[in-house]
Amino acid sequence: MKRVLVVTWSQSGQLTEIVRSLTAPLEADSQVEVVWEVLQPQPAFPFPWTVAQFCDAFPEAFQEIPCALAPLVVDPAAPFDLVILAYQVWYLSPSTPVSAFLQSPEARRLLAGRPVVTVIGCRNMWLLAQEKVKARLGDLGARLAGNVVLADRAGNLTGVVTIAYWMLTGRKGRFLGCFPPPGIRPEDIRGAGRFGQMIRAALAAGPFALDPDHLAAADAAPVVPAYIIFEKRIAKVFGLWSRFIRARGGPGDPARRRRVRAFFYYLLTAIVVLAPLASLAGRLVLRLGRERIAAEVAYFQGLTGERPGSSKPEAR
Numbered sequence: 001m002k003r004v005l006v007v008t009w010s011q012s013g014q015l016t017e018i019v020r021s022l023t024a025p026l027e028a029d030s031q032v033e034v035v036w037e038v039l040q041p042q043p044a045f046p047f048p049w050t051v052a053q054f055c056d057a058f059p060e061a062f063q064e065i066p067c068a069l070a071p072l073v074v075d076p077a078a079p080f081d082l083v084i085l086a087y088q089v090w091y092l093s094p095s096t097p098v099s100a101f102l103q104s105p106e107a108r109r110l111l112a113g114r115p116v117v118t119v120i121g122c123r124n125m126w127l128l129a130q131e132k133v134k135a136r137l138g139d140l141g142a143r144l145a146g147n148v149v150l151a152d153r154a155g156n157l158t159g160v161v162t163i164a165y166w167m168l169t170g171r172k173g174r175f176l177g178c179f180p181p182p183g184i185r186p187e188d189i190r191g192a193g194r195f196g197q198m199i200r201a202a203l204a205a206g207p208f209a210l211d212p213d214h215l216a217a218a219d220a221a222p223v224v225p226a227y228i229i230f231e232k233r234i235a236k237v238f239g240l241w242s243r244f245i246r247a248r249g250g251p252g253d254p255a256r257r258r259r260v261r262a263f264f265y266y267l268l269t270a271i272v273v274l275a276p277l278a279s280l281a282g283r284l285v286l287r288l289g290r291e292r293i294a295a296e297v298a299y300f301q302g303l304t305g306e307r308p309g310s311s312k313p314e315a316r
C-alpha cells in the first residue's frame with residue numbers, strides 16, 4: 001500500500017477541482033491511500049474580495065510572510081510515499097496560506113526526505129512562485145519530483161479583466177456576456193487526470209520518480225517565454241512596493257491604506273500601459289537571445305536542474 005498526502009487550499013474551489021481530477025486515478029487504485037490536508041487560514045481570506053482587500057494581501061503574499069493556520073489534521077509523524085502540494089499563485093508567489101504551511105514545523109516533518117509533486121492552478125504567471133516554492137522545498141530537505149501547471153488560456157489583458165470580475169464578484173460567468181468565462185478551462189481540468197496516471201505508475205514502480213521528458217511531452221508545465229522576462233521585471237517593482245507598504249504596518253492596518261490604494265493605481269497602470277509595452281520589449285529580447293531563452297524554458301519546464309546564468313533562484 002502506497003500513501004499519498006495531498007496538501008491544498010482553494011478559495012473558489014478551482015484548485016480543489018484540479019486536484020480531484022489529478023488524483024482520481026490514485027483514489028481509484030486499491031493499492032494507494034490518499035490523505036487530504038486542506039489548509040485553514042485563520043481568519044479566512046475574503047472571497048469575493050473587495051479591491052482594497054485584494055491589494056492589501058499583496059505585501060505579505062509577495063514577501064512570503066505567513067498567516068496563521070489552524071492546526072493540521074494529519075499527524076506530522078505519519079509516513080507518506082509522496083506529497084502532492086497544490087497551490088495557487090498570489091502576486092508571483094505561492095498564496096499566503098501555502099507559504100505559511102511551507103514555513104511551519106509540521107511541513108518540515110511531513111516533507112523532509114520525501115518526493116513532492118507541485119500542482120499549480122493560476123492565471124498565467126507561475127514561474128517565480130515556483131522558484132520560491134523550490135527554495136522552500138530545498139530548505140525543508142524535500143525533493144521536487146515534478147511540477148504540473150494549469151493556467152488560464154485567455155490572452156493577458158482579457159485574463160486580467162475576467163479574473164478581476166471573478167475575484168471581485170465571486171461569479172465565474174462571462175463578464176458583460178462577451179468575455180470568455182474566467183479561470184482554467186473545464187477540459188484542461190478534466191485532462192489533469194493524465195498526470196494522476198503517471199503518478200500512479202511511478203508509485204507502483206518503486207522509489208518515486210517521474211520522467212521529466214514524459215512530463216514535458218504531456219505539457220505538464222507550459223512556459224510562455226515572454227513571461228520569463230516580464231515576471232522578473234514585475235518582481236523588482238513588487239519588491240519596492242511591498243517594502244513601501246509594510247513600512248506603514250501589517251495586514252489591514254489603516255496606516256497603510258493610502259499606500260495600498262496607490263499600489264492599486266500602479267497595478268492598473270502596469271496592466272493597461274506597461275504590460276503591452278513589456279510584452280513588445282519581451283518579444284524583441286526573445287529574438288535577440290533565442291538560445292538563452294530556450295535554455296530558460298527548458299529550466300522552467302523542469303528539464304534542466306540549474307537556471308542558466310545563476311546557481312540559485314532569483315525570486316526573493
Ligand SMILES: Cc1cc2nc3c(=O)[nH]c(=O)nc-3n(C[C@H](O)[C@H](O)[C@H](O)COP(=O)(O)O)c2cc1C
Pocket residue numbers: 009010011012013014015016054057088089090091092093121122123124125126167
Ligand atoms: C490576491 C491574488 C493574487 C493573484 N496573483 C496571481 C499571479 O501573480 N499570477 C497568476 O497567475 N495568478 C494570480 N492569481 C490567480 C490565482 O493564482 C488563482 O488562479 C485564483 O485565485 C483561483 O484560485 P482558487 O482555487 O484559490 O480559487 C491571484 C489571485 C489572487 C486572489
